Amino acid sequence: MDTRDQLLDVAHRLVETRGFNAFSFKDLASSVGIKTASVHYHFPTKGDLGEALVERYLRGLEERLTELDALAGTHARLEGFIAVYEGTRQREALCLCGSIASDLDAVPSKLAGPVGRYMTRSETWLKQTLAHGRAAGEIPQDRDPTRLATLFLTSLQGALIIARTRAGAAARNVLRRVKASLLELTTP
Numbered sequence: 001m002d003t004r005d006q007l008l009d010v011a012h013r014l015v016e017t018r019g020f021n022a023f024s025f026k027d028l029a030s031s032v033g034i035k036t037a038s039v040h041y042h043f044p045t046k047g048d049l050g051e052a053l054v055e056r057y058l059r060g061l062e063e064r065l066t067e068l069d070a071l072a073g074t075h076a077r078l079e080g081f082i083a084v085y086e087g088t089r090q091r092e093a094l095c096l097c098g099s100i101a102s103d104l105d106a107v108p109s110k111l112a113g114p115v116g117r118y119m120t121r122s123e124t125w126l127k128q129t130l131a132h133g134r135a136a137g138e139i140p141q142d143r144d145p146t147r148l149a150t151l152f153l154t155s156l157q158g159a160l161i162i163a164r165t166r167a168g169a170a171a172r173n174v175l176r177r178v179k180a181s182l183l184e185l186t187t188p
Contacts, residue, residue, distance in 0.1 A: 019099055021106055053096065054097060074133025097118040156175075
């Protein structure tokens with residue numbers, strides 16, 4: 001793995017667990033074993049680092065959504081989407097874009113667009129998946145895919161935040177309850 005990717009990996013973990021503004025280039029350099037000037041070589045500003053992080057996260061989202069689209073059945077796709085958040089919770093982290101969004105007024109303005117694209121892409125995929133499921137009779141006909149998509153995304157993002165305020169089983173149970181409720185809403 002090259003130095004740039006190592007820096008992105010460390011920064012990713014720090015943003016998910018501490019927040020974008022809670023670490024410095026010195027923290028990154030120390031974690032990777034390089035000088036701070038070397039971090040600036042790869043990312044002249046923290047905004048450049050953040051932009052690279054979010055763009056990489058967006059590419060990862062697209063790859064995951066492609067994998068989910070290959071699954072048979074709407075509920076399998078939805079459970080796969082929820083599993084992404086379950087994995088994030090197991091790492092005791094927040095969604096990278098959710099973490100940055102929570103502090104959007106205090107991060108470089110160039111991050112607003114990519115973070116917004118991540119949220120919009122997630123919600124659009126959910127809406128399309130739910131609409132397909134409703135058309136196929138897998139989702140109750142009286143459920144509005146647009147409203148459900150918003151509910152899914154906001155519930156999952158919120159569950160990660162609430163889970164961080166709890167420990168052990170209580171943290172795990174937050175996402176379990178949200179998952180059960182969301183899937184119940186989509187079951188005919």
